[in-house]
Amino acid sequence: MPEFQVGDKTVYPGYGVAEITGIENREISGSQQKFYVLRVLGKDMTLMVPMSNADSVGLRNLVTPEEVDQVYEVLRKRGEKISTATWNRRHREYMDKIRTGDLSKIATVLRDLCLLRSDKDLSYGERNMLEMARGLLVQELALAKEMGEEAIDSEIEAIFA
Secondary structure, eight states, X not given: OOOOOTTXXXXXXXXXXXXXXXXXXXXXXXXXXXXXXXXXXXXXXXXXXXXXXXXXXXXXXXXXXXXXXXXXHHHHOOOOOOOOSOHHHHHHHXXXXXXXXXXXXXXXXXXXXXXXXXXXXXXXXXXXXXXXHHHHHHHHHHHHHTOOHHXXXXXXXXXXX
8 A cells, every 4th residue: 555645646536636735633433543635636626535545445656657558558459349238337337447546447438438439429428428538547647747638638639530
């Protein structure tokens, strides 16, 4: 389990990149607990996570350069069968992947929806899911590669052009 410090950037599954802005002691049910105070980047949102639960909620470090390469491989991979399940079932499967916080699984969601978009018009829900996956992916890749989000977005668009 990684130990985070104030100022560290971390990933909170489903929310994206957050900065540790503080570590606070709080009394919960009569016992003292330490909490990470997280500010989610790009959103007006602050979260508190008990340090003892950081692992179980999926709080993790940003991806490494090696993991960045794996994410791009997932995006470039073709020939994967896209689920033919109903949209409701696919939506549930995609949300489960996004909630893991695993960038490769999020990349799979983005890839599948981008490929589906080339075959048919996406529904409102599918478009929202695509934008959510893209936002999470672009935000973390930009920080990991020390590039602007626009540049990362352009790289991703080029893969599906």
